[in-house]
Amino acid sequence: MTGRVIVITSGKGGVGKTTTSANIGTALAKNGYKVVLIDTDLGLRNLDLLLGLENRIVYTIVDVIEERCKLKQALVKDKKNPNLSLLAAAQTRDKTAVNAEQLKDICDKLKEKNDFVLVDCPAGIEQGFQNAVAGASEAIVVTTPEMSAIRDADRIIGLLNTKEDINSTKLLLNRVRPNLIKSNEMMSVDDVVGILEIPLLGIIPEDTGIITSTNKGEPIVNDENALAGKAYRNVAQRILGEEVPFLNLDEPKGFMAKLKNAISKLKVKV
Template sequence: MGEAIVITSGKGGVGKTTTTANIGTALALQNKKVCLVDTDIGLRNLDVIMGLENRIIYDIVDVAEGRCKLSQTLIKDKRFECLKLVPAAQSKDKTSITPEQMKDIVDELKRDFDYVLIDCPAGIEQGFKNAVAGADQSIVVTTPENSAVRDADRIIGLLEKEESVASPKLIINRIRNHMMKSGGMLEIDEILDVLAIDLLGVVVDDEEVISASNKGEPIALNPSSRASIGYRNIARRILGESVPLMSLDENKGFFSRMKKLLGMR
């Protein structure tokens, strides 16, 4: 029986889909059976970032409405045998699936995969409720900006009310170290001070992430990229979750290592 993790943020454009694709890829690199589920019905992106757009025949709404079996929607990744994608429908909207149907789908996937990563749409409406329905764990993605932190706070409040979901973990995305130092960006400690949840990892801002996404090749495949290292570390921490959670100090250590990397540049 696998674990379902929803990746959410509240605010749009902070990198939920990129994070989902990269954590999935990084877990697949560790030989875990991973299924990515895109729940952003009507505005699907995950297939594009994974470079699998042209292979979609059936989507998640087809499963919910009984037009095909769940196994028929699973798209195999180009690079990894153990990585699959359940795409969202593009011509429907968020109301074309219910949280109950979503939960059934995720529960079925959990039987065959080690990790089911659910990519949540922006917002707190139906799409969010669908995405959270089947999840056991949750990851909140934010960027070091006030608006993103505010929305993350709202989402954390909603996630904490969900009894079936464990308390959320935080990923801080798109960190620009020189801006944090100059005070132009929120510092990691400031963000943790407000949100008061465990930090799962940080990812630095890297132009290569954009070019990799455009090519349909998640950055996590590229071992030399700094963002890739961030995602791979997050994946390792997820794998280690059966063991006690890493303390904040470890994260700081990790971050100071990142700082060193940046300093070398």
């Protein structure tokens, strides 16, 4: 078996790389695929928190590289889904503890026994980024509809284009707020895609549920009712090659909601 190694990156920090990694990983595992998540943000690890696995970590990626344990020992199984496991970053070391070659080795070993290896990349374009992309053949660039995040994403796409091994770079637009787009206060999805000129993989709406899910250590894809969870499940389906239409975030659902919306529009006119 040769799995797919996908790096999740953004350039700018705080746009939702780790949240995206946790959710896509969980969604793919729910579909029955074997998934390993690698946290490469050495010294600032978060992915374990989002999955609620912090208390189960014994060995980290640095222990594997420095041969204090076997790779298999360092993989932490998810609480709910045995298909999902995590290779945690070391909290007590920094990015210089690992180099690109070593990370590529780990990715190569992991993809032999898993369908997906998702690499959560640290912010920035330095060593940490170079390490994270070394073993990957696909990339997901996460951005938010803000100029600073988009500028950084553009830089990252430029860097990814120079990597021979990366043969697909796709865009994930996070924290979209349809009502702000409507009132012209936020860049629209078309604007962002128009600027960055790469294929769109998904649109994730801003959802307050993300905050509680992060704090609880429970990825939002497990919440059947959350809109962001649904958007992430759709992203996973698209990664698996299915054609899923993008969520229509503009129109309210249901007859009553539409009616209310129509009435509110009338009121504005009057």
